[in-house]
Amino acid sequence: MKDAFGTPQSLLVLGGTSEIGLAVARRLIARRTRTVRLAGRPSPDLETAADSLRALGADVRTIPFDALDPAAHEEILGKVFTEGDIDMVLLAFGVLGDQANDEGDPSAAVRVAQTNYTGAVSAGLVCATALQNQGHGSLVVLSSVAGERARRTNFIYGSSKAGLDAFAQGLGDALHGTGVHVMVVRPGFVRSRMTAGLPDAPLATTPEAVALAVEQGLRRRSELVWVPGTLRVVMSALRHIPRPLFRRLPV
Amino acid sequence: MAADTRTTPTTEADDPFVSVTGWGRTAPSTAFRWRPRTHEQAAAAVREWGARGGIARGLGRAYGDAAQNAGGCVLDMTGLDRIHSVDVAGGTVVCDAGVSLHRLMEVLLPLGWFVPVSPGTRYITVGGAIGAAVHGKNHHVSGAFTRHVSAFDLLLPDGSVRTVTPGTELFDATAGGMGLTGVVLTAVIRLHRVETSYMLVDTERATDLDEALARLAADAERHRYSVAWIDLLARGRSTGRSVITRGDHAPLAALPARARRAPLAFRPGTLPAAPVVVPPGLLNRATVGLFNEFWYRTSPRAGTGRLQRLTTFFHPLDGVPHWNRVYGRDGFVQYQFVVGHGQEETLRRIVRRIARRGCPSFLAVLKRFGEGDPGWLSFPVPGWTLALDIPAGLSGLGAFLDELDEEVVGAGGRIYLAKDSRLRPEVLAAMYPRLDDFRALRARTGADRVFTSDLSRRLSL
Numbered sequence: 001m002k003d004a005f006g007t008p009q010s011l012l013v014l015g016g017t018s019e020i021g022l023a024v025a026r027r028l029i030a031r032r033t034r035t036v037r038l039a040g041r042p043s044p045d046l047e048t049a050a051d052s053l054r055a056l057g058a059d060v061r062t063i064p065f066d067a068l069d070p071a072a073h074e075e076i077l078g079k080v081f082t083e084g085d086i087d088m089v090l091l092a093f094g095v096l097g098d099q100a101n102d103e104g105d106p107s108a109a110v111r112v113a114q115t116n117y118t119g120a121v122s123a124g125l126v127c128a129t130a131l132q133n134q135g136h137g138s139l140v141v142l143s144s145v146a147g148e149r150a151r152r153t154n155f156i157y158g159s160s161k162a163g164l165d166a167f168a169q170g171l172g173d174a175l176h177g178t179g180v181h182v183m184v185v186r187p188g189f190v191r192s193r194m195t196a197g198l199p200d201a202p203l204a205t206t207p208e209a210v211a212l213a214v215e216q217g218l219r220r221r222s223e224l225v226w227v228p229g230t231l232r233v234v235m236s237a238l239r240h241i242p243r244p245l246f247r248r249l250p251v
Numbered sequence: 252m253a254a255d256t257r258t259t260p261t262t263e264a265d266d267p268f269v270s271v272t273g274w275g276r277t278a279p280s281t282a283f284r285w286r287p288r289t290h291e292q293a294a295a296a297v298r299e300w301g302a303r304g305g306i307a308r309g310l311g312r313a314y315g316d317a318a319q320n321a322g323g324c325v326l327d328m329t330g331l332d333r334i335h336s337v338d339v340a341g342g343t344v345v346c347d348a349g350v351s352l353h354r355l356m357e358v359l360l361p362l363g364w365f366v367p368v369s370p371g372t373r374y375i376t377v378g379g380a381i382g383a384a385v386h387g388k389n390h391h392v393s394g395a396f397t398r399h400v401s402a403f404d405l406l407l408p409d410g411s412v413r414t415v416t417p418g419t420e421l422f423d424a425t426a427g428g429m430g431l432t433g434v435v436l437t438a439v440i441r442l443h444r445v446e447t448s449y450m451l452v453d454t455e456r457a458t459d460l461d462e463a464l465a466r467l468a469a470d471a472e473r474h475r476y477s478v479a480w481i482d483l484l485a486r487g488r489s490t491g492r493s494v495i496t497r498g499d500h501a502p503l504a505a506l507p508a509r510a511r512r513a514p515l516a517f518r519p520g521t522l523p524a525a526p527v528v529v530p531p532g533l534l535n536r537a538t539v540g541l542f543n544e545f546w547y548r549t550s551p552r553a554g555t556g557r558l559q560r561l562t563t564f565f566h567p568l569d570g571v572p573h574w575n576r577v578y579g580r581d582g583f584v585q586y587q588f589v590v591g592h593g594q595e596e597t598l599r600r601i602v603r604r605i606a607r608r609g610c611p612s613f614l615a616v617l618k619r620f621g622e623g624d625p626g627w628l629s630f631p632v633p634g635w636t637l638a639l640d641i642p643a644g645l646s647g648l649g650a651f652l653d654e655l656d657e658e659v660v661g662a663g664g665r666i667y668l669a670k671d672s673r674l675r676p677e678v679l680a681a682m683y684p685r686l687d688d689f690r691a692l693r694a695r696t697g698a699d700r701v702f703t704s705d706l707s708r709r710l711s712l
């Protein structure tokens with residue numbers, strides 16, 4: 001069960017090798033979380049991630065999960081819930097893709113969309129139903145500031161996150177009053193493996209900062225969290241900039 | 252679970268799925284609400300409520316998650332509110348578990364009887380008083396509420412009913428057992444004789460914690476009720492400054508002529524309710540500090556024999572309906588612990604830490620407990636208990652309270668489950684040595700599969 005501060009005792013991370021996902025898990029293990037399930041494609045990385053959390057004292061198991069195989073989601077994720085309550089599901093999987101390449105390779109672009117959006121719709125709905133049946137829990141969805149307004153430099157990724165973001169918000173409304181809390185997290189540019197080699201964007205942040213924001217958001221039962229918080233203001237301005245101008249901005 | 256014709260949900264008749272929280276308004280969860288009107292309906296509910304179990308719920312004054320049950324059922328007991336009989340000569344009452352202490356006072360005071368033990372609110376049910384083994388300002392003389400229960404009928408996991416009397420395992424597991432052994436249906440309670448509905452109250456100020464402890468310890472037995480309000484924002488030399496209040500039921504002779512015409516009248520006053528929406532952060536160090544300063548300064552340095560209405564003395568907050576709303580959307584947590592005699596140094600250290608950190612708490616109460624009570628999970632042990640309310644939105648509060656837990660455990664003390672919403676499960680066994688017996692009894696009777704709450708899931712009770 002969650003405690004009075006919204007901290008979960010059991011956590012399911014979808015995208016078990018996600019750096020943000022692991023940073024959140026580490027932070028929550030330091031508080032109340034004792035049971036962690038890391039769902040991801042079986043790989044040495046996934047086992048390493050599990051070991052790193054075990055070293056912190058948590059009971060960790062890995063679950064074979066592939067965002068690109070939605071047909072299997074119901075069975076695989078449903079089973080996790082039959083073994084005990086999951087207080088929080090963190091939807092952390094996603095790929096950045098390679099915009100320059102993917103524009104010329106539609107099948108690669110589709111894979112980005114299927115991972116980030118289609119896979120999330122399927123996994124999100126399976127988990128939402130399970131959470132609703134247990135009458136409590138949080139579904140935390142890692143969206144991105146890139147989904148707020150499509151940019152020339154990464155609109156394939158951005159559009160998939162825009163879809164995910166809209167989906168998660170709608171799901172949050174649908175689950176309002178069921179005891180299940182849906183929180184959308186919109187980080188800006190996060191320095192991580194995913195963005196390695198890319199130049200830092202303004203207001204760049206870290207997985208640890210996202211983890212802190214998630215913990216605070218759980219406490220406040222927030223529905224939408226920006227990381228860093230100043231992005232809320234920046235984006236509300238950027239959102240209203242006319243397109244001819246927006247196109248020319250170095251963002 | 253489809254709506255069942257035998258249940259009578261109270262308000263949202265067409266939507267018995269309700270969001271449930273404790274009095275602190277943190278960690279809501281959703282449950283199916285049954286509101287039985289008869290013992291048979293209650294038994295039917297217990298037999299049928301399915302895999303996620305159920306838990307009895309009274310008036311929702313437990314601060315944490317003791318009376319909520321995510322995805323399962325809550326058995327709203329307030330429909331079972333009959334007072335079956337009162338023995339006016341002998342001073343006992345037989346009543347349903349859903350009867351509130353407020354209702355008992357309404358009925359019993361004019362007859363010259365008072366409830367044996369009352370916590371800071373009278374809006375709790377008899378069932379809740381047994382399940383939480385509640386204590387009052389008279390614990391040093393009278394013990395917990397359960398000490399005055401001569402029998403109760405308990406609805407068991409299989410839907411049968413058994414009469415349980417003191418001295419049995421089932422009694423001790425249920426007294427303070429947070430509703431996890433069964434559902435109390437009726438109880439027989441021994442009452443306390445009073446001549447009037449007034450209190451004779453002594454008030455004195457203590458300039459620091461040591462003085463407060465010394466005064467509460469000295470002539471503790473002379474007064475039936477005693478408690479200290481403590482200013483946890485005061486620092487430095489005045490750390491722990493307090494206002495000590497002691498009282499006794501006023502004899503008829505102490506009343507002025509006018510009051511003597513209706514000496515046993517029960518007249519609780521009511522103020523306007525707290526607003527539904529409260530700005531966040533209303534209770535901060537500044538506002539609470541101001542309140543505390545005011546409260547301390549306006550309390551008489553030493554006043555004796557002041558006549559006070561019983562409800563003012565026992566339940567000042569009941570006058571403000573929904574006072575828990577003043578903590579805003581984030582809600583609040585109550586932290587109540589007890590440490591044994593001889594552990595005063597721990598108490599001092601905790602008070603200093605709270606003062607240093609500046610927890611804005613305007614409801615901090617210090618009390619000296621007497622002999623412990625038999626319940627396996629019953630909270631009171633001889634020593635000192637401190638209870639405080641803190642806004643849940645305070646940053647870093649969870650980790651801070653975990654540190655205080657360490658101090659409490661280190662001193663052999665414990666946390667009160669009826670108020671808890673955040674304890675680490677690992678420290679529970681050290682606090683309650685009979686925990687294993689409790690768990691074993693639950694497993695033996697099958698209660699662990701039928702009676703569950705968010706509290707029992709969180710702490711693996």
